[in-house]
Amino acid sequence: MIGRAALFVTCLADTLYPSVGIATVTVLERLGVSVSFPREQTCCGQMHFNSGYVDEARQLGQRFVDVFAGEPVVVTPSASCAAHVRHQYAELLGDDARGVPESVVELSQFVSGLGAVAIGARFRGTVTYHPTCHSLRVLRVGDSPLRLLREVEGLGLVELPDADECCGFGGTFAVKNAAVSSAMLADKLDAIESTGADVVCACDSSCLMHIGGGLRRRGSRVRAVHLAEILAGAS
Amino acid sequence: MVRACAPFIWRKFLPVPPSRAAARDAAPVVFPQAARAGLANAQLRANLNAATTTIREKRAQVVAEVGDWEELRDAAAAIKDSALHRLDTVLLELEATVTKARGIVHWARDAAEANRIVVDLVRATGADEVVKVKSLATDEIRLNEALEAGGIRPIETDLAELIVQLAGERASHLLVPAIHKNRTEIRDLLRVALDRPDLTDEPTELTAAARLHLRAAFLRARVAISGANFAVAETGTICVVESEGNGRMCTTLPETLITVMGIEKVVPEWRDLGVFLQLLPRSATGERMNPYTSLWAGVRAGDGPSAFHLVLLDNGRTRALADDVGRPALRCIRCSACVNVCPVYRRVGGHAYHTVYAGPIGAILQPQLSGESGQAGSLPFASSLCGACADVCPVKIDIPRILVRERARAVAAERQGLEGATLRRLGRILSDRRRYERAQRLTRVLQRPALRDGHLRWFPGPLGGWGESRDLPGVPAQTFREWWEARERGA
Amino acid sequence: MSAARDELLARIRAALADVEPVAVTRAYREVGTLDRASVVERFVERIEDYGATVIRSSDPAVAVAALLSGRVVIVHELPASLRPSGVELIEDDGLTALQLDEIDAALTTCAAACAETGSIALDGGPGQGRRALTLVPDLHVCIVRVADIVETVPELIDRLAPSAREGRPIVIVSGPSATSDIELARVEGVHGPRRLVVVLHDCPTVMSIPQT
Numbered sequence: 001m002i003g004r005a006a007l008f009v010t011c012l013a014d015t016l017y018p019s020v021g022i023a024t025v026t027v028l029e030r031l032g033v034s035v036s037f038p039r040e041q042t043c044c045g046q047m048h049f050n051s052g053y054v055d056e057a058r059q060l061g062q063r064f065v066d067v068f069a070g071e072p073v074v075v076t077p078s079a080s081c082a083a084h085v086r087h088q089y090a091e092l093l094g095d096d097a098r099g100v101p102e103s104v105v106e107l108s109q110f111v112s113g114l115g116a117v118a119i120g121a122r123f124r125g126t127v128t129y130h131p132t133c134h135s136l137r138v139l140r141v142g143d144s145p146l147r148l149l150r151e152v153e154g155l156g157l158v159e160l161p162d163a164d165e166c167c168g169f170g171g172t173f174a175v176k177n178a179a180v181s182s183a184m185l186a187d188k189l190d191a192i193e194s195t196g197a198d199v200v201c202a203c204d205s206s207c208l209m210h211i212g213g214g215l216r217r218r219g220s221r222v223r224a225v226h227l228a229e230i231l232a233g234a235s
Numbered sequence: 236m237v238r239a240c241a242p243f244i245w246r247k248f249l250p251v252p253p254s255r256a257a258a259r260d261a262a263p264v265v266f267p268q269a270a271r272a273g274l275a276n277a278q279l280r281a282n283l284n285a286a287t288t289t290i291r292e293k294r295a296q297v298v299a300e301v302g303d304w305e306e307l308r309d310a311a312a313a314i315k316d317s318a319l320h321r322l323d324t325v326l327l328e329l330e331a332t333v334t335k336a337r338g339i340v341h342w343a344r345d346a347a348e349a350n351r352i353v354v355d356l357v358r359a360t361g362a363d364e365v366v367k368v369k370s371l372a373t374d375e376i377r378l379n380e381a382l383e384a385g386g387i388r389p390i391e392t393d394l395a396e397l398i399v400q401l402a403g404e405r406a407s408h409l410l411v412p413a414i415h416k417n418r419t420e421i422r423d424l425l426r427v428a429l430d431r432p433d434l435t436d437e438p439t440e441l442t443a444a445a446r447l448h449l450r451a452a453f454l455r456a457r458v459a460i461s462g463a464n465f466a467v468a469e470t471g472t473i474c475v476v477e478s479e480g481n482g483r484m485c486t487t488l489p490e491t492l493i494t495v496m497g498i499e500k501v502v503p504e505w506r507d508l509g510v511f512l513q514l515l516p517r518s519a520t521g522e523r524m525n526p527y528t529s530l531w532a533g534v535r536a537g538d539g540p541s542a543f544h545l546v547l548l549d550n551g552r553t554r555a556l557a558d559d560v561g562r563p564a565l566r567c568i569r570c571s572a573c574v575n576v577c578p579v580y581r582r583v584g585g586h587a588y589h590t591v592y593a594g595p596i597g598a599i600l601q602p603q604l605s606g607e608s609g610q611a612g613s614l615p616f617a618s619s620l621c622g623a624c625a626d627v628c629p630v631k632i633d634i635p636r637i638l639v640r641e642r643a644r645a646v647a648a649e650r651q652g653l654e655g656a657t658l659r660r661l662g663r664i665l666s667d668r669r670r671y672e673r674a675q676r677l678t679r680v681l682q683r684p685a686l687r688d689g690h691l692r693w694f695p696g697p698l699g700g701w702g703e704s705r706d707l708p709g710v711p712a713q714t715f716r717e718w719w720e721a722r723e724r725g726a
Numbered sequence: 727m728s729a730a731r732d733e734l735l736a737r738i739r740a741a742l743a744d745v746e747p748v749a750v751t752r753a754y755r756e757v758g759t760l761d762r763a764s765v766v767e768r769f770v771e772r773i774e775d776y777g778a779t780v781i782r783s784s785d786p787a788v789a790v791a792a793l794l795s796g797r798v799v800i801v802h803e804l805p806a807s808l809r810p811s812g813v814e815l816i817e818d819d820g821l822t823a824l825q826l827d828e829i830d831a832a833l834t835t836c837a838a839a840c841a842e843t844g845s846i847a848l849d850g851g852p853g854q855g856r857r858a859l860t861l862v863p864d865l866h867v868c869i870v871r872v873a874d875i876v877e878t879v880p881e882l883i884d885r886l887a888p889s890a891r892e893g894r895p896i897v898i899v900s901g902p903s904a905t906s907d908i909e910l911a912r913v914e915g916v917h918g919p920r921r922l923v924v925v926l927h928d929c930p931t932v933m934s935i936p937q938t
Contacts (some may be wrong), residue, residue, distance in 0.1 A: 013664065014715040015675055016708050022714035037719050043665040048658060050620060052642030056662030063666055137622035166578045170619025172654075177617060178700025179271045183582045184619070185704055216690065220697030282909070289910045306754040317748040323738045336893045342731040394916065395907035411907060419907050438908040446916055453917065454823050470890045480861065480903035480918025487857045488823050498734070506889050509880030510754065512898075516843075520906060523772060524843035524879075528898040529857075529920060535895050537820070538856035549734050557741035
């Protein structure tokens with residue numbers, strides 16, 4: 001049993017989706033994990049790296065390492081940030097990564113790794129799960145999130161057609177190639193709405209910002225909700 | 236223009252403005268604009284969607300049949316790397332084996348040199364037309380234009396290449412060049428081009444019309460030009476993989492055969508074909524094996540051409556070879572599996588890429604081979620980095636990784652743009668916790684006039700793209716860290 | 727021209743200054759595991775799947791006679807036991823492409839066949855002739871000896887290695903010519919033979935062709 005973990009909430013959840021961070025804390029504490037929040041944390045540098053700004057990405061990566069060095073476990077509710085730290089830092093920082101990448105774990109993998117499947121969550125409604133690209137193809141979380149969702153009391157899980165298709169977010173791609181991104185989003189939203197679910201769920205606030213923003217723009221009744229928020233639900 | 240004090244979260248998603256240098260160069264077509272044209276063409280999108288869906292399903296089926304698919308991919312990547320890492324030796328071995336088999340080997344540093352060699356070789360035969368097997372290398376060097384300029388008529392013999400040639404268009408897919416056209420469009424084209432007003436839109440009938448049209452060309456051809464899928468250094472064997480029999484016609488019937496091949500196509504050993512002939516057909520067309528694979532070395536008395544020329548083409552390949560991150564792109568066997576799964580390609584089509592090699596592999600190969608930023612500077616950004624391409628690549632090219640590398644190059648070449656300034660500034664904000672927290676608070680204040688029901692619907696200037704299809708929540712009354720601190724204080 | 731060669735090689739060497747040699751691990755399946763009967767069955771199933779017709783016969787000459795009509799091109803070495811009656815057999819003596827175009831069918835043997843992919847391979851060996859014979863006529867009838875069918879692609883390539891080293895041209899054929907260039911709809915019969923018939927037989931004595 002892991003007694004304590006540091007939370008890397010991500011700049012996006014911190015700034016725009018605090019409920020995702022709060023839910024993550026709730027889930028971890030319910031599992032008996034003592035959570036710390038190193039206040040100096042800001043951003044892992046993923047967006048800079050993926051956009052070609054290597055110097056900035058290296059600087060932010062170094063900063064991340066300085067903030068989290070010495071933490072045995074760092075949990076984050078973002079598959080793409082976890083993927084970035086775990087898969088890019090070694091090349092970006094070399095020995096300066098100081099073992100930090102290996103300590104960073106995405107939330108659903110962390111919870112599954114504890115052997116905790118039924119964590120006493122309750123959720124009223126139908127949910128469809130969108131496996132984000134980086135969770136699926138870089139981090140390879142597999143069916144960890146789905147197994148967790150299946151154990152949530154009251155939750156009806158429905159399959160998303162063409163689930164492994166990219167939603168079209170892609171960081172700066174969403175604005176640099178806004179038309180293509182919007183076309184990909186439209187197809188994803190159609191698939192989500194075709195399931196009749198009340199909620200679309202994922203492990204990345206960034207993709208959910210894109211999907212949720214699209215659903216809202218459409219006036220859809222479907223809500224975009226982070227996995228942590230569902231797992232934290234106790235009512 | 237977004238001023239420095241504007242809400243930082245907006246800047247996080249700033250697009251690249253067309254660079255000033257690019258704007259000077261007579262406004263070249265950049266990918267985002269070209270993509271809009273593809274997206275707006277409903278017929279194109281329907282054709283593409285139908286075709287790529289079919290081919291993806293077929294591929295998935297025949298790949299699932301192969302229990303050792305991953306081991307084959309590993310071996311294929313290693314074989315290609317082993318050849319690339321001693322490319323000089325392997326090419327010299329190929330030169331020796333081909334020469335021993337009475338073939339003649341030519342070396343071409345760039346497109347112009349390759350074209351000159353080929354045109355001179357054709358001229359020396361006295362022929363004024365050539366039959367051609369579909370070849371991306373000759374598309375890349377624009378050989379057809381060079382032949383025409385030299386008074387030689389090139390006849391494309393692959394059905395799709397013929398369709399594209401007759402339509403005066405460019406290929407839009409590595410393997411299925413006319414994927415953007417449906418049967419009705421092809422019928423209308425062939426009715427006019429082949430003077431066959433009787434044609435219906437049945438693929439069988441359209442194919443028969445092309446067969447008839449090309450038969451005469453094959454039987455009279457004196458010179459043929461092909462590419463190569465593989466060349467085996469050990470045996471001097473050239474390998475052409477095809478379906479229609481046009482490849483066999485071209486490599487068998489004429490007196491003279493000229494093969495133009497990128498230097499990265501060489502594999503060291505004969506047995507290596509046992510790996511690639513499993514991976515290529517299944518990845519490319521979703522077949523267990525393509526109908527015809529032709530293998531020959533030099534010339535053979537009494538069977539096939541009496542003269543064989545092999546043109547070894549660099550044209551930027553050694554530039555890619557020098558890049559430790561980009562080098563694996565040279566493993567590419569042009570199967571186009573990455574193209575068929577790419578969510579961007581499938582929506583915009585190949586023409587938006589403005590390059591011979593469309594899709595994800597093109598987005599890395601084009602900048603690598605040309606060494607150019609400029610117009611091509613937009614190609615590495617034509618991807619959401621979803622990674623579907625890397626998953627299907629039979630030679631395990633980490634396409635997203637190379638895309639990101641090419642992005643870094645494009646950024647380094649054109650740093651002074653608006654995006655550069657913004658992302659650098661954002662980087663500075665994020666590098667300092669106090670600055671970051673101040674920016675959060677400042678945004679909360681500045682966003683107020685634009686908020687509707689807690690959300691933003693419209694975004695200034697280059698950020699406008701986000702608002703095309705998406706709302707965005709504003710910074711809430713309490714950020715996570717503010718919540719955490721409040722809780723700590725309460726505890 | 728030699729300047730281009732020298733420069734190209736120099737560029738390659740400069741580009742490779744930092745690299746290490748790569749070892750190739752071949753963990754893939756090189757040799758099949760099926761028993762003979764299953765290998766044959768798979769071969770039949772897969773080559774039929776790609777549009778070829780398969781006939782099993784202990785007397786290939788008779789089976790072939792029923793399939794053929796008109797003028798049929800063969801090679802001089804084709805054993806009498808494989809020659810059908812009732813058709814005009816023309817031994818290839820260097821027919822031109824135009825002459826071949828006037829012929830209805832080609833009757834050949836093959837060098838090897840592969841079950842996994844439903845392929846036959848011709849290497850110009852005895853009974854097969856040059857490549858144009860099985861290319862220009864509209865029908866190709868190929869007699870395949872059961873013993874020549876291997877299971878996997880690496881086994882097929884291995885079987886063909888001696889021919890490749892001798893510099894013989896090789897064609898691997900999997901079904902009749904086909905295209906999928908129009909809406910990915912498969913159309914059989916483009917420039918190569920529009921029909922491929924495989925005659926399977928398991929009488930080793932019938933084909934006592936001397937190896938050259």
